[in-house]
Amino acid sequence: METETLVLAQEIDFSLWGLFARATFTVKLVMLMLIVASFWSWSIIFQKLITYRTARREAGTFDRAFWSGEPLDALFEKIGPQPDGSSEKIFASGMIEWRRSHRNDGGMIAGAQARIDRSMDVAIAKEAEGLQKGLSILATVGSTAPFIGLFGTVWGIMNAFIEIAEQQNTNLAVVAPGIAEALLATGLGLLAAIPAVIFYNKLSADSDRIVGGYEAFADEFATILSRQLDS
Structure with a gap:
């Protein structure tokens, strides 16, 4: 009996495709959902890594231009509105x-500093939304x-037990395929979840640092404009 069971078990295709092909429709649907989610x-991870790298490079280039001593009006004319x-x-x-x-007579309209701060805050919020x-x-x-x-997995194991009950046989050739198919769903779930969690934490931290850099620049720029307003 043990020899016959081993022969039957060896004839079963335990490859990923074989396990998927034997699974029930519900388990197949779950697996496909997890593969698509993965x-x-x-795709989001690679896109964000490229986007954040570009944002950091762009911010570094602009910071060098901003602090180069070039007049702000000239810098603004160069980059455009x-x-x-x-x-x-x-x-x-x-x-x-x-x-x-600025008024026509060269003076400043009251509340200019607050409006400048709000306009930059709105711009930062839009950029933060795009990053996140x-x-x-x-x-x-x-x-x-x-x-x-x-x-x-639960659905697959339930069907495996139903098959065992119908065949009234608990040997390896009957039990192993159903259990393996069921566990494959859990494996795919973890395969999709683990990278998503790791990169979510990393990308969230990267996004916060980039936005923090924008906010620091806005504060410094506002300070410069405030000095000109006071003078």
């Missing part, structure tokens, strides 16, 4: 409001994928 997460870089957009929003706050876009998907995948995989 690819979706990785609708630049591409995030730091440049924040700078441009402040400069646009600065120019709008997609991170909620990583958080969702990281928190739900294990439970989706567990659901597939």
Whole structure:
């Protein structure tokens, strides 16, 4: 009997494709959802890594230009009112409001400092929203994928026990395939969740640091404009 069981077990295809092909429709659907979620997460991860690297490089380039000693008006004329870089957009929003706050006689309209601060805050909020876009998907995948995989495992094991009861046979050739198919769903859930959680934490921290740099620049720029207002 043991020899016959081992022969039957060896004839079973335990490859990933074989386990997927034998799974029930519900378990297959769960596996496909987890595979799609995993690819979706990785696409967001690579996109954000590229976006953040570009943002840091752009911010470094603009900081060097800003602190080079070039007049602010000349720098603004060079980058224009609708630049591409995030730091440049924040700078441009402040400069646009600065120019709008001048009266025809050369004086300043009351409340100019507050309006400049608000315009830069709005620009920072827009850039922060763009940086953080997609991170909620990583958080969702990281928190739900294990439970989706567990659901597939529970469903698969339930069907495995039903098959055992119908065949009234508990040898390895009957038990192993159903259990293996069920556990594959949990494995896929963890495969999707672990990278999503790790990179969500990393990318969230990177986003906070980049936005913090924008806020620090806005404060420094506001200070410079405040000195000119007081003078």
